[in-house]
Amino acid sequence: MKLPRWSTLIVIVLLLAFxxxxxxxxxxxxxxxxxxxxxxxxxxxxxxxxxxxxSFGHAIFFGSGAYTxxxxxxxxxxxxxxxxxxxxxxxxxxxxxxxxxxxRLRGPYFALATIAIGEIFRLVATDWRSLTEGMEGIxxxxxxxxxxxxxxxxxxxxxxxxxxxxxxxxxxxGYYFVAIREDQDAAEAMGISAFRYKxxxxxxxxFFTGLAGTLYMNYMAFIDPHVVFSLHDVSIMAILVAIIGGxxxxxxxxxxxxxxxxxxxxxxxxxxxxxxxxxxxxxVLVFGxxxxxxxxxxxxxxxxxxxxxxxxxxxxxxxxxxxDGN
Amino acid sequence: MDVLIQTLVSGILxxxxxxxxxxxxxxxxxxxxxxxxxxxQLMMVAMYITYMLYEYLHLDPYFSLLIAMPVLFxxxxxxxxxxxxxxxxxxxxxxxxxxxxxxGLAMVLTEIIRFIFHSDYRSVKTVYSNATLYISGISFNxxxxxxxxxxxxxxxxxxxxxxxxxxxxxxxxxxxxKDAAILMGINAEWITILTYGLGSAxxxxxxxxxxxxxxxxxxxxxxxxxxxxxxxxxxGMGSTVGAIVGGVVLGIAESLGATYISMxxxxxxxxxxxxxxxxxxxxxxxxxxxx
Amino acid sequence: xxxxxxxxxxxxxxxxxxxxxxxxxxEKGEIYGLIGPNGSGxxxxxxxxxxxxxxxxxEILFRGAPINGLPTWKICKLGVGRTFQVVKPLxxxxxxxxxxxxxxxxxxxKSEAMDKAxxxxxxxELLKKKDYPAKGLTIGDRKRLEIGRALATGPELLLxxxxxxxxxxxxxxxxxxxxxxxxxxxxxxxIVEHIxxxxxxxxxxxxxxxxxxxxxxxxxxxxxxxxAVIEAYLGKE
Numbered sequence: 001m002k003l004p005r006w007s008t009l010i011v012i013v014l015l016l017a018f019x020x021x022x023x024x025x026x027x028x029x030x031x032x033x034x035x036x037x038x039x040x041x042x043x044x045x046x047x048x049x050x051x052x053x054x055s056f057g058h059a060i061f062f063g064s065g066a067y068t069x070x071x072x073x074x075x076x077x078x079x080x081x082x083x084x085x086x087x088x089x090x091x092x093x094x095x096x097x098x099x100x101x102x103x104r105l106r107g108p109y110f111a112l113a114t115i116a117i118g119e120i121f122r123l124v125a126t127d128w129r130s131l132t133e134g135m136e137g138i139x140x141x142x143x144x145x146x147x148x149x150x151x152x153x154x155x156x157x158x159x160x161x162x163x164x165x166x167x168x169x170x171x172x173x174g175y176y177f178v179a180i181r182e183d184q185d186a187a188e189a190m191g192i193s194a195f196r197y198k199x200x201x202x203x204x205x206x207f208f209t210g211l212a213g214t215l216y217m218n219y220m221a222f223i224d225p226h227v228v229f230s231l232h233d234v235s236i237m238a239i240l241v242a243i244i245g246g247x248x249x250x251x252x253x254x255x256x257x258x259x260x261x262x263x264x265x266x267x268x269x270x271x272x273x274x275x276x277x278x279x280x281x282x283x284v285l286v287f288g289x290x291x292x293x294x295x296x297x298x299x300x301x302x303x304x305x306x307x308x309x310x311x312x313x314x315x316x317x318x319x320x321x322x323x324d325g326n
Numbered sequence: 327m328d329v330l331i332q333t334l335v336s337g338i339l340x341x342x343x344x345x346x347x348x349x350x351x352x353x354x355x356x357x358x359x360x361x362x363x364x365x366x367q368l369m370m371v372a373m374y375i376t377y378m379l380y381e382y383l384h385l386d387p388y389f390s391l392l393i394a395m396p397v398l399f400x401x402x403x404x405x406x407x408x409x410x411x412x413x414x415x416x417x418x419x420x421x422x423x424x425x426x427x428x429x430g431l432a433m434v435l436t437e438i439i440r441f442i443f444h445s446d447y448r449s450v451k452t453v454y455s456n457a458t459l460y461i462s463g464i465s466f467n468x469x470x471x472x473x474x475x476x477x478x479x480x481x482x483x484x485x486x487x488x489x490x491x492x493x494x495x496x497x498x499x500x501x502x503x504k505d506a507a508i509l510m511g512i513n514a515e516w517i518t519i520l521t522y523g524l525g526s527a528x529x530x531x532x533x534x535x536x537x538x539x540x541x542x543x544x545x546x547x548x549x550x551x552x553x554x555x556x557x558x559x560x561x562g563m564g565s566t567v568g569a570i571v572g573g574v575v576l577g578i579a580e581s582l583g584a585t586y587i588s589m590x591x592x593x594x595x596x597x598x599x600x601x602x603x604x605x606x607x608x609x610x611x612x613x614x615x616x617x
Numbered sequence: 618x619x620x621x622x623x624x625x626x627x628x629x630x631x632x633x634x635x636x637x638x639x640x641x642x643x644e645k646g647e648i649y650g651l652i653g654p655n656g657s658g659x660x661x662x663x664x665x666x667x668x669x670x671x672x673x674x675x676e677i678l679f680r681g682a683p684i685n686g687l688p689t690w691k692i693c694k695l696g697v698g699r700t701f702q703v704v705k706p707l708x709x710x711x712x713x714x715x716x717x718x719x720x721x722x723x724x725x726x727k728s729e730a731m732d733k734a735x736x737x738x739x740x741x742e743l744l745k746k747k748d749y750p751a752k753g754l755t756i757g758d759r760k761r762l763e764i765g766r767a768l769a770t771g772p773e774l775l776l777x778x779x780x781x782x783x784x785x786x787x788x789x790x791x792x793x794x795x796x797x798x799x800x801x802x803x804x805x806x807x808i809v810e811h812i813x814x815x816x817x818x819x820x821x822x823x824x825x826x827x828x829x830x831x832x833x834x835x836x837x838x839x840x841x842x843x844x845a846v847i848e849a850y851l852g853k854e
Contacts, residue, residue, distance in 0.1 A: 052420070052421075102604075104605075105608055109604060111425070112555060112600075112604065113604050115552065116556075116597045116600045117597075119552060120597045120601070127594075172727070175714065175730075178707065178718075179710070182707035183705045185705060186705035188669075188693070189701070190718055191770050192722075194690075231548070236433075239426065243426060284433055284436075285434060288432075288436075289430075290430075291430030291433065292409065295426055296409065299413075299417070300418065300419065419709070
């Protein structure tokens with residue numbers, strides 16, 4: 001689904017104004033996290049939704065970016081902000097190596113390999129204490145006490161990643177990515193090196209995911225292997241963000257990121273204290289039910305199946321063709 | 327030398343249980359061509375059933391097999407019928423839709439159990455939990471031996487079913503070529519339901535057998551899901567003999583890793599083996615023997 | 618030196634020899650027909666030429682240079698285009714996007730790819746349907762799209778794998794016309810086809826294979842009257 005230019009503009013203006021209009025640090029925090037998920041979800045979507053290579057291991061790149069920033073501070077004694085320069089490229093290199101290993105195989109092998117590599121990263125990061133401090137994690141001092149600089153940084157990263165992916169999908173690369181997703185044999189016969197273009201897609205995807213990891217380190221000021229290399233909280237969350245919003249659509253992951261983070265917060269805070277505290281334990285359950293519901297009834301996600309959703313309350317134009325977002 | 331033999335013995339014994347986990351997974355993979363990422367979680371549910379039966383009715387865990395297996399069979403069949411099969415009719419961008427569904431299922435199962443039982447560690451302490459046999463200096467944990475025996479028995483029954491009965495042959499036919507099987511008059515949908523049920527029942531058996539020797543907590547499913555696909559990958563996806571070999575190999579590898587590398591990296595050993603197999607032997611161990 | 622040739626091309630699948638010591642030459646600008654009963658190895662020959670299967674023995678030469686061992690996409694880049702017997706449309710892309718993706722083979726610029734794609738669509742008479750999603754096309758149009766996509770990669774040699782199967786007689790006539798038009802634009806064609814009146818009409822030379830071996834070659838009339846060919850199709854008396 002393509003948003004018309006003016007509604008894109010309104011979204012941008014609203015997001016720019018948000019921290020000025022809303023004085024609450026709590027809501028600013030939620031939005032920073034949501035914007036971070038916009039980056040990760042969009043990056044995952046480039047690889048899976050557009051190129052058709054489902055990754056269960058985006059925590060690898062998130063964690064690589066986060067640890068690059070963290071190690072800048074803990075080992076090199078320089079500011080963790082250097083991670084903003086180094087985190088993306090480091091994650092990209094990790095992606096390059098993983099692609100080189102995995103993309104010679106087809107089908108579910110890539111998905112399987114990413115789970116395994118993700119677990120290896122987590123276990124090694126936990127065990128290699130001399131480098132990573134293991135489960136004690138890396139603690140830095142936040143540069144800014146205000147949330148506002150982090151907010152605008154997150155907004156910039158989110159905007160940059162969505163725009164970059166938009167531009168890529170309009171170019172030769174984009175056409176090649178979708179061709180590989182649709183039919184790899186046909187793609188090869190059209191002169192497309194599936195291996196090369198899958199690797200390119202993975203590199204872009206891991207680059208942005210690494211940046212998000214760096215942002216996380218600088219903003220949260222604490223990481224440990226179980227947080228940033230988590231299969232559930234990062235790798236699977238990235239998948240959820242994309243499929244709930246809509247895979248293979250530009251605006252699906254951003255929508256999914258805000259839905260997921262807001263939902264998570266709503267439940268975690270037991271509907272902002274309105275409900276009894278046990279509700280706060282149920283947010284993962286709600287996520288799980290949501291996944292089952294979305295996959296069963298809205299296979300293309302909220303953005304992808306938007307025309308279908310609209311039809312639920314507006315009866316006009318029932319023959320509107322489903323848009324695939326290409 | 328004794329340490330090595332001891333390590334191998336415990337590896338093989340635990341490998342028997344792993345084989346059951348792998349058999350369930352490989353059946354599902356063979357027939358449905360999907361990775362069941364809720365496999366360990368189904369096992370966890372079975373373990374809680376057995377735990378409850380022990381705690382409230384004082385049923386011996388081995389007896390609970392007779393209850394946990396049918397219950398999980400039913401649960402698996404329902405999941406396949408109402409959640410997985412309908413997805414075949416949906417045209418979605420990602421071919422891995424069914425796999426993602428199992429991820430959702432895994433989350434829901436874990437959280438429901440956490441809701442009921444909280445995250446506390448639990449265990450079933452039977453009189454024989456710590457019973458040990460010594461044969462020429464090598465110790466054999468009694469529940470492990472019993473578990474190994476039952477695992478072998480169940481595998482034998484499964485093989486008889488697959489090789490000798492019409493229904494079992496239908497399952498194998500569907501796994502080999504679904505379209506051809508449908509043309510031969512096999513009701514493939516019913517076979518998938520049966521298969522997911524069987525896979526769940528087998529992993530339920532594994533969970534129940536593990537219970538006297540293991541802790542139980544809601545998040546135990548995840549690591550076992552990982553183990554399940556390492557086993558299946560080792561053996562070659564969809565190969566039943568392979569799953570048994572894979573289970574035993576994983577048991578031994580973990581055991582060796584824990585003894586000679588480090589307890590913490592035990593799980594990493596499994597993952598590294600997995601990755602090596604994936605890269606250098608993508609068909610699994612069965613490609614070595616060509617059977 | 619022939620424009621395209623295979624020398625002692627052989628392919629084993631396990632114990633089965635699908636293509637056995639097959640040598641043939643194709644000259645620039647001709648339409649070369651490859652015929653044979655079902656399962657005789659025709660599609661396997663195409664899969665070998667385009668690198669989907671590695672050859673077991675023998676050589677494939679395109680403009681004098683060996684191409685066996687190259688990956689599929691490189692062979693396409695060198696100027697060998699192909700269609701698939703079971704059509705493979707990129708289902709969620711429009712007809713135009715399908716052909717544009719191919720056109721990117723010779724350019725990195727979107728506008729140039731678009732121009733090339735429009736030109737090809739016009740040539741294949743698919744222009745009116747350019748915005749249809751590929752999954753919504755009729756079988757006849759899918760076959761045309763398959764040809765259009767192969768053309769947009771800018772081939773000098775085009776391999777057509779049963780592009781007429783499943784078409785109505787009118788569509789077949791139109792298809793034959795299209796294939797002649799492609800040849801007249803300077804592209805050499807190797808065609809696998811079952812529909813005999815089409816093959817007889819458009820091919821300059823024919824090669825008939827059975828069990829992966831050549832049993833007859835020559836002009837369409839010569840091959841049609843060959844005893845071995847008649848036996849292969851109808852069985853021995």
